[in-house]
Amino acid sequence: MRRLIPTGDAARPVAFAEVPPPVPEPGEAMIKVEAFAPNRGETFLLEHPRPGLLPGKDVAGLVVQAAADGSGPAAGTRVVGHPAQGGWAAYATVPTHSLAVLPHGVDSARAAALPLAGITALRLLRAAGSLAGARVLLTGASGGVGHYVTELAAGAGARLTAVTATPARGARLAELGAHLVHDVAAAQGPFDVVLESTGGPHLPTALAKVRPGGLLVWFGQACRAPVALDFFELLNGPERVTIQHFHYAGDPYASDLAALVHLVEGDRLHPEIGRTADWAETADTLVDLRERRIRGKAVLLTGEER
Structure with missing residues (x-):
């Protein structure tokens, strides 16, 4: 073969x-x-x-x-x-x-x-908790995971801001209900939840936009540069923010795949x-x-x- x-x-x-x-x-x-x-x-x-x-x-x-x-x-x-x-x-x-x-x-x-992008989106949103009415920031939003997260989060009632490199890469996200920005620094916080996938210098910038007591879920490093966090800078930022490392992997996948297929069949995921x-x-x-x-x-x- x-x-x-x-x-x-x-x-x-x-x-x-x-x-x-x-x-x-x-x-x-x-x-x-x-x-x-x-x-x-x-x-x-x-x-x-x-x-x-x-x-x-x-x-x-x-x-x-x-x-x-x-x-x-x-x-x-x-x-x-x-x-x-x-x-x-x-x-x-x-x-x-x-x-x-x-x-x-x-x-x-x-x-x-x-599979990979959809399962990641489902499990990422479970990690983020209830999103009804929540202000959510999503970085690196124009890839496969970002489109699924946007549609599912918007469907759950989140007020989502998506960061994309260009307007063209964010066009579909805007149709799905996201507010677009093209630099994480331009996002108007504070946010209840930040879903961060780019790493490098972008994560500290996104972290500064989390509300006190909020959550940042770190699920990728698309820019391929490591993250550096300054403890003393964090003292000047939001208090008691939780940073949660996330990786989608972990068997079994069948039930999440079936859920994704059901959403597509029902015209609720595209x-x-x-x-x-x-x-x-x-x-x-x-x-x-x-x-x-x-x-x-x-x-x-x-x-x-x-």
Whole structure:
């Protein structure tokens, strides 16, 4: 079968290889991949790929071999999945605790855009607590996670300010109900909750805008620069602010995937897909995703969708 493997070349991060199909563990189903969605974090891993790296965490397709232990969906079922790796291939094995069934109304392209970004958004908002009427600041808002957070938070009654690099990258966020600014320093606080994903010098600026007793949830470092906090500067800022480190990972994923699919089917969540292309264009798409030339998610199609 065909699989995309790392090359170590920043200009062409992946290339096709012919390899044997994967062998599923007893609790894994074999999926014929119809669509997959890379994440920007995966583009960073490809800059200096570790030996044995098989990228691909967000897939949608058809179960062609059910799990041997009897768990999960039967063969012939359309699913969305979140494997640990290996999804950029004609076939992938996915643990059944990381699969959700797709209804007829949800196509593979939209489904593939859901897993990592959508699960992150759901779990991030749970960490933030009740948002009805809350003032929320979201940095790095124009990626896949940011679009889901914005739509879900606005739907929950939050008053959300979103930080994007340009007006064009924030256009859809404004349609979803966000107030846009293009520099975190321009955000008019104080905020009850700050959801911070850029790191570097942006986090201290965002932290200064939290109300006394408020919460900052730190869930990314997209600028790729470490954060420096000055204790004495904090003394002049808001009092008793909580800084919470957040990472989405932790099995099982099936229930959150099912919740996301249900929201999409009910027209209450709309994946923002900035590019859909054949998987022959994966290398170029990865470069554009890494360089922030794609708004929202990118989805690659294997040509196998039914």
